[in-house]
Amino acid sequence: GAGVSQSPSNKVTEKGKDVELRCDPISGHTALYWYRQSLGQGLEFLIYFQGNSAPDKSGLPSDRFSAERTGGSVSTLTIQRTQQEDSAVYLCASSLMAGVGETQYFGPGTRLLVL
Amino acid sequence: GENVEQHPSTLSVQEGDSAVIKCTYSDSASNYFPWYKQELGKGPQLIIDIRSNVGEKKDQRIAVTLNKTAKHFSLHITETQPEDSAVYFCAASKGTGGFKTIFGAGTRLFVKA
Numbered sequence: 746g747a748g749v750s751q752s753p754s755n756k757v758t759e760k761g762k763d764v765e766l767r768c769d770p771i772s773g774h775t776a777l778y779w780y781r782q783s784l785g786q787g788l789e790f791l792i793y794f795q796g797n798s799a800p801d802k803s804g805l806p807s808d809r810f811s812a813e814r815t816g817g818s819v820s821t822l823t824i825q826r827t828q829q830e831d832s833a834v835y836l837c838a839s840s841l842m843a844g845v846g847e848t849q850y851f852g853p854g855t856r857l858l859v860l
Numbered sequence: 861g862e863n864v865e866q867h868p869s870t871l872s873v874q875e876g877d878s879a880v881i882k883c884t885y886s887d888s889a890s891n892y893f894p895w896y897k898q899e900l901g902k903g904p905q906l907i908i909d910i911r912s913n914v915g916e917k918k919d920q921r922i923a924v925t926l927n928k929t930a931k932h933f934s935l936h937i938t939e940t941q942p943e944d945s946a947v948y949f950c951a952a953s954k955g956t957g958g959f960k961t962i963f964g965a966g967t968r969l970f971v972k973a
Contacts, residue, residue: 749903778961787866787949788904788963801960836903845892845955846911851903 747771749852751837757858758827766822766855770839777820778849779812782834794820795843827859862887864952866964874972879940881967883950884932890952890962893926893933898947898966907948908935940971 750769758764770777779791790804794814805811809827814820824831834856838849863886873879885893891912896904910917910924910933917924921940926933937944947968953961 780963785966787864787965788951790960790962793960804960838903845953846909848894848906848909849961851896851905853901853903 749837749839749850751835751852751855753855754853755856755858757860759860760829761826763823763825764827764857766824766835766837766857768820768822768837768839768852770818770820770837771850772818774839774841774850775817776840776843776847777814778838778840779820779822780836780838781806782836782854784833788836791822793843800843824857827857829859832857832859862890862952862960862962864950864962864964866950866967868967869965870968870970872970872972873940875940875942877940879935879937879944879969879971881935881948881950881969882932883934883952883964884930885952885962886931887952887954887962888931889954891955892953893924894951894953894961895922895924895935896949896951896963898949900946904949937969940969942971942973945969945971 752767778793780788809825812822834854836854838851840847840849866883894909897907898904923936947966950964
């Protein structure tokens with residue numbers, strides 16, 4: 746079956762512009778996660794969804810970052826007024842449900858470059 | 861705050877040798893510890909995991925050990941092969957007080973043929 750897909754695979758934008766990153770989870774997975782991976786760094790947790798609700802938004806770096814998930818499937822991560830420090834790979838993962846021990850399946854990521 | 865430290869950042873071994881990667885975590889409530897392998901241009905992929913009620917788990921050439929008292933866990937890869945070359949991440953998560961997975965900074969493993 747299809748894995749987690751993300752689009753676009755690469756995005757180059759100018760400082761100050763808004764960007765939208767999309768994640769399509771594995772069909773039937775109720776939990777969805779967003780992470781940020783800066784060059785040579787580990788994964789930084791941003792937010793997770795169980796269904797359409799986001800119980801934990803504590804990882805979002807600033808109020809310029811927001812995410813939504815509708816219909817319990819596709820999620821969009823929006824970064825407003827992008828800054829150069831937002832340049833990173835944004836990874837999405839999904840799991841059958843949110844919980845300890847649930848395997849997270851990752852997509853290939855969106856590489857964002859803010860000029 | 862919650863933190864996972866991972867060492868070494870880079871590891872180079874000869875094919876056939878063993879590789880060991882170590883992690884420590886700060887949150888004593890963590891009870892699930894997965895390890896991920898990330899190849900170039902791809903997302904991380906789970907390779908093995910361990911729960912807090914187990915001290916060791918093995919899957920073919922890969923094993924993980926956990927010391928809850930010391931709050932550290934390790935990944936052991938035996939008989940390394942060139943295709944083991946990748947970046948490996950450890951992580952810690954818990955189910956209380958919200959669900960979150962904290963990742964280490966990663967170890968870049970090179971296996972020389």
